Amino acid sequence: MNGIATARASRSVHTSQQSLAPVPALPEKGGKVRYGLIPEEIFQFLYPKTGVTGPYVLGTGLLTYLLSKEIYVINHETFAAASIGIVIVYGIKKFGPSVAAFADKLNDEKVSKVREVKELAVSNLQQAIEDEKKEQWRAEGRQNLFDAKRNNVAMLLEINYRERLHMVTNEVKKRLDYQIALQNLQRRMEQEHLVSWVEKSVVKSITPQQEKESIAKCITDLKMLAKIEQARPTV
Amino acid sequence: MDVKLGELPNWAATRDFTPNGILSAVRRGHDRFYNKYINVKRGGIGGVAMLLTGYVVLSYIWEYDHIKHDRWRKYH
Numbered sequence: 601m602n603g604i605a606t607a608r609a610s611r612s613v614h615t616s617q618q619s620l621a622p623v624p625a626l627p628e629k630g631g632k633v634r635y636g637l638i639p640e641e642i643f644q645f646l647y648p649k650t651g652v653t654g655p656y657v658l659g660t661g662l663l664t665y666l667l668s669k670e671i672y673v674i675n676h677e678t679f680a681a682a683s684i685g686i687v688i689v690y691g692i693k694k695f696g697p698s699v700a701a702f703a704d705k706l707n708d709e710k711v712s713k714v715r716e717v718k719e720l721a722v723s724n725l726q727q728a729i730e731d732e733k734k735e736q737w738r739a740e741g742r743q744n745l746f747d748a749k750r751n752n753v754a755m756l757l758e759i760n761y762r763e764r765l766h767m768v769t770n771e772v773k774k775r776l777d778y779q780i781a782l783q784n785l786q787r788r789m790e791q792e793h794l795v796s797w798v799e800k801s802v803v804k805s806i807t808p809q810q811e812k813e814s815i816a817k818c819i820t821d822l823k824m825l826a827k828i829e830q831a832r833p834t835v
Numbered sequence: 836m837d838v839k840l841g842e843l844p845n846w847a848a849t850r851d852f853t854p855n856g857i858l859s860a861v862r863r864g865h866d867r868f869y870n871k872y873i874n875v876k877r878g879g880i881g882g883v884a885m886l887l888t889g890y891v892v893l894s895y896i897w898e899y900d901h902i903k904h905d906r907w908r909k910y911h
Contacts, residue, residue, distance in 0.1 A: 625876075626874060626875055626876050627875045627876070628875065628876050628877060629875060629876070629877055629878075629879070630871060630872045630873070630875040630877075630878045630879055630881060630882055631871045631872055631881070632881075633872070633879065633880075633881025633882075633884075633885070636879070636880045636881055636884045637881070637884055637885060637888055639881070639885070668911070669911045670906045670907065670908065670911055671899075672895075673902050673903070673905050673906050673907075674907070675902070675905040677902075692880055696880065700877070704877065707876070
């Protein structure tokens with residue numbers, strides 16, 4: 601009973617541990633059959649009790665029984681069956697291997713075609729994996745690009761700032777220079793104006809009376825000087 | 836076989852004789868034969884030959900009442 605229960609359990613699909621993918625491969629060869637008709641299990645079953653010749657003796661006995669009791673009747677059909685049997689056996693012996701090779705070739709072609717498709721799909725997916733990895737590497741590299749751009753922008757800002765600083769200092773210096781020049785000009789003009797005014801007033805203040813007196817004084821001074829000059833060489 | 840000959844009646848009593856049961860038994864038998872002899876990579880002549888032999892034997896059994904008239908002897 602246990603054997604039956606386990607045989608039943610191994611047929612159910614949804615409770616077994618096996619997974620359905622990958623599909624298990626088909627067995628290589630079918631169950632062994634002797635003389636193309638009798639499964640090997642009969643021979644194995646009878647071997648312990650009757651040895652090697654058991655099934656053959658069983659076959660002979662059965663045949664004798666069927667013939668003698670005329671359960672199998674020999675009539676015209678027997679002859680037809682015998683002829684057909686001989687032809688069939690001869691045909692199978694002669695053409696069996698070539699037909700088997702042909703069928704195997706068909707099978708191999710089918711399998712190789714499908715395998716090609718599978719290989720192509722696998723290689724495509726591999727290529728896709730490689731490309732994906734490369735894209736990820738490139739995406740990482742973009743960080744460096746952003747850093748460089750940030751540096752550029754910072755530099756531009758710095759340059760702009762310094763330019764404006766220079767401009768401001770230049771403008772301020774120009775205005776201060778202007779003020780200094782203005783002051784200098786003012787002072788110079790005041791000086792010149794003062795000097796010229798003083799000269800003019802002095803010249804104006806020299807009345808004709810004073811002019812005559814000064815000229816007379818000059819003449820007397822000159823006469824005195826001439827006298828001194830004349831007096832000196834004699835000393 | 837997993838069932839001993841002495842236990843055959845007891846075992847047969849536990850079998851499921853409803854139509855569903857019979858159908859499932861036929862299906863199981865068919866699957867066993869098919870997966871052992873036909874659904875293989877390099878099957879031999881055995882699978883097909885056994886089916887044809889079974890057909891021949893079955894048709895002989897069904898025709899036996901007619902073939903009885905071709906018997907050579909009357910008493911066996």
